[in-house]
Amino acid sequence: MKIVKLSEVNGSEHDINSENWRSRRLLLRKDGMGFSLHDTIIRAGTETFIWYKNHLEAVYCIEGKGEVETTEDGKVYPIEAGTVYALDKHDKHLLRAEEDMRMVCVFNPPVTGKEHHDENGVYPLIEDDDE
Template sequence: MIVRQLSEIVGTEHDVDTDTWNSRRLLLKKDGAGFSLHDTLIKAGTETEIWYKNHIEAVYCIEGEGEIEVIGEGTVYPIRPGTLYVLNGHEKHLLRGKSRMRMVCVFNPPCTGTEVHDAEGTYPIMDN
């Protein structure tokens, strides 16, 4: 059994902070669950271009408001507490935080804990 507290992750290498988001990685590839689980804060007034071509991500909003725009389609979906979206088609998208949003994110394949988006907005597949 794995039991962790968010307070154990904050301030470690698995608390990844960027200009537009802060992802606290609670469950990682090394844990062997087959997915990773992240508690992520999207910063207010930000926009991030993302393309998870190597992962499927499920996101559940528990706090704040924003929107996701599918690039190439122009379709925009509002995000507020209770909203779930799943990028099961590896959709390239813009994520906008109108206010600070808190999201629970699940990745398959699982992340190792230190990933950041590359120039394409992608997380690489990492072996460790």
């Protein structure tokens, strides 16, 4: 069994901060679960373009309020505590936070923890945990 405490991830190499969000990566590929699990804060007043070309992501909002817009069709989906959205088609999307939003995110395939969004909003597919 593996036990991970958010307090132990905060401030570690698995606590990734950007201007728009902060992702605390709780479970990674090396943990062997077949998915990765993240506790992420999306900062109020931000808009982030994201395209998980190489990953599927499910997101459960547990705090806050915002919206997701799928850029291919312009559909806008309100997000609030208790809402799940699943990017089951590698959807290109804009994530907007009206308030700080706290999200629980699951990625398949799991991320290694070394990924960062590129200029297209994409996480690269890293095949080796040592890369």
